Amino acid sequence: MIKQTFYQRLLALHYVLPIPLNRLEPLLQEDNDLTACEGMSSYQLSRLLRLTPERARKFKEAYNKVLGTPLVQAYNTNNITPIPFNHPYYPKQLKTLYDPPTILYAKGNIDYLTMKNYVSVIGARDATNYSKDAMSFILPPLVQNGIVIVSGMAKGADAMAHQATHNLGGKTIGILGHGHYTRYPKENDQLYTIMEQHHLTLSEYPPYITPQKWYFPMRNRLISGLCDALVVTEAKEKSGTVITLQHALDNGKDVYCVPGPITSILSLGPNQSLLEGAKPVWNGYQIVEDFQDLSFQK
Known part of the structure; x- marks a missing residue:
């Protein structure tokens, strides 16, 4: 044997x-x-x-x-690389979670896990062009400074963040709420191909696991856990995006929200979070400067 x-x-x-x-x-x-x-x-x-x-x-x-x-x-x-908790590429920031993944299943460029800074950019599944416009001001400075953009591979704002980062020549990581044998949602099929060929997708689930609604809150803790800072573009007052935002705040991460028009229901989440300690953001250089200040303090 x-x-x-x-x-x-x-x-x-x-x-x-x-x-x-x-x-x-x-x-x-x-x-x-x-x-x-x-x-x-x-x-x-x-x-x-x-x-x-x-x-x-x-x-x-x-x-x-x-x-x-x-x-x-x-x-x-299937070009899937399992990265267990004792692997040198396993992100050390995930080990600070109460419930770290035992194994991360990676597909794509695993060198992305050795980069210095990560910013998660998330928002509503039914995000409007306001999210896309906001990202056009926020993402370019982040990409230019080598910051890896993390999101959740959902339709709407997540897909916008991944696609915009790719178009800018940047690096992006997609965190899945299911295994790699499934591409969910179907609308993002082409995006999956781009991510797997040029970037990185990660899951804490073995490849055969199919999407279940309770897996996505688990995924959200990885989105906030992996990043140094989190950006929210649009979100309803009670949503998975706001839960991820709150998780990031609870874990001492810098959280930035795009102030939204008071006429939009998708502004309620970011605008309320600004009252609770999130920082307003309208330009990526604000985040870059905060990173530089933090590096100087260290």
Whole structure:
């Protein structure tokens, strides 16, 4: 029998049970190289992984079966690079999250994960041309200064941010709420091709995972977690965009909002957030200067 490495065992475990690192840590503390996991009782696995006894039994059966599957080869064939939590390219800023991803599945230019500064640019799925116009003032200075633009590959403002960055010759990362075998939403099919060929898409889910509505709030914490600063163009008062914004504020990130016309429902989120501590932004040089000031202070 071929001896499995920790990397292979971790891939197999995560394929069967794609949980964040905080859920996996009790098991790793007891079995740090995962050599004992396949021989553990269902009771032990239930206790360490916080599973019901029945789920633990099914996990053990599936895990032992997947151990013999050539996952590394399958991922390589599909140009997917798994980046586990102990990989040198794993973003250190994600490790500060309460629930860091156990593995990031990357497709595209993984060197983007070694860059110095990241700014997330997000907004409403039904964003208007106001978002596009705002980005024409905000993105060029960021791109010119080598800042990587992060967004969520959703339709609307996210797609605008990725496409505009590409058109400017910049670097952009798309964070997915599903695995790489799915392109969602369908309207962004061409954008996926651009991102995978020229930029980078990231997911914390194995490639076979399909979109589910509860995965997108999980994705949003990575959008805010990866960035040094976050920009919101348009958003309704209660929306996933505002939740991401709040997550960024709670984690000490600089948050910038584009002030919007009071006649638009998509201005309610940014305008309200300006009252709660976000900074108004109308030009990317404001963010660049803040970055330079921060570097000087360090």
